[in-house]
Amino acid sequence: MSNTNIHQRMSRSNLGNAIWSSAWMISLALLVFAPKFLWDFNLPLTICALGLNLFTAYKMIVANKKLLDAMDELQRKIHLNAMAITLGITVVYAAIFGILDDIKLLPFELDNASILFVMGPTYLLCVILGTKRYS
Amino acid sequence: MKNKFKVLRAERDWTQADLAAALDVTRQTINAIEKGKFDPSLPLAFKAAKLFNMPIEEIFDGSSC
Numbered sequence: 001m002s003n004t005n006i007h008q009r010m011s012r013s014n015l016g017n018a019i020w021s022s023a024w025m026i027s028l029a030l031l032v033f034a035p036k037f038l039w040d041f042n043l044p045l046t047i048c049a050l051g052l053n054l055f056t057a058y059k060m061i062v063a064n065k066k067l068l069d070a071m072d073e074l075q076r077k078i079h080l081n082a083m084a085i086t087l088g089i090t091v092v093y094a095a096i097f098g099i100l101d102d103i104k105l106l107p108f109e110l111d112n113a114s115i116l117f118v119m120g121p122t123y124l125l126c127v128i129l130g131t132k133r134y135s
Numbered sequence: 136m137k138n139k140f141k142v143l144r145a146e147r148d149w150t151q152a153d154l155a156a157a158l159d160v161t162r163q164t165i166n167a168i169e170k171g172k173f174d175p176s177l178p179l180a181f182k183a184a185k186l187f188n189m190p191i192e193e194i195f196d197g198s199s200c
Contacts, residue, residue, distance in 0.1 A: 006159050072160040073176050074167055134167040 006072055013063070013070040020060040027053040074134060082126030086119055093118045137196040141169045143187050158182055 167173035
């Protein structure tokens with residue numbers, strides 16, 4: 001059993017999650033923009049940027065798992081419910097988003113990254129509603 | 136599931152925060168358990184029983200399950 005209380009564990013895990021999420025975002029920006037604007041598609045540097053991105057992604061995923069482990073059982077339930085709903089909505093969205101323009105329901109082609117803008121707000125909304133439900 | 140958390144806590148003059156700290160959970164979790172909105176896990180129920188020095192079945196009413 002840990003000697004720290006739940007608030008200390010949560011604070012530490014939140015900090016770790018914030019640091020590695022930020023690092024991943026920065027490394028993603030580096031991977032997207034640097035090959036074109038900084039090193040003119042130099043292959044070894046691009047591979048290094050890709051490696052850095054994968055490493056920070058791994059650390060972000062581990063930090064997220066640690067955050068889930070640091071929560072108490074009610075918080076964990078709220079977040080797991082939110083994850084389940086987000087996963088379901090993401091699967092439905094991913095299944096139809098590619099065909100919306102093909103069947104002329106949308107006048108433009110959706111970008112793959114749009115899935116992140118479905119997942120983020122869905123997860124946030126589910127956590128807010130879950131927290132409200134148990135308060 | 137009904138429980139006697141609120142009564143037992145009041146008898147000891149503890150706040151929800153005090154009980155939450157003793158059980159290493161958040162105050163929101165204690166509040167949800169007291170209101171019957173959330174049923175604690177078996178380990179947490181045992182922890183509460185040990186803290187209140189009572190058998191689990193005297194704290195939780197399993198007949199409402």
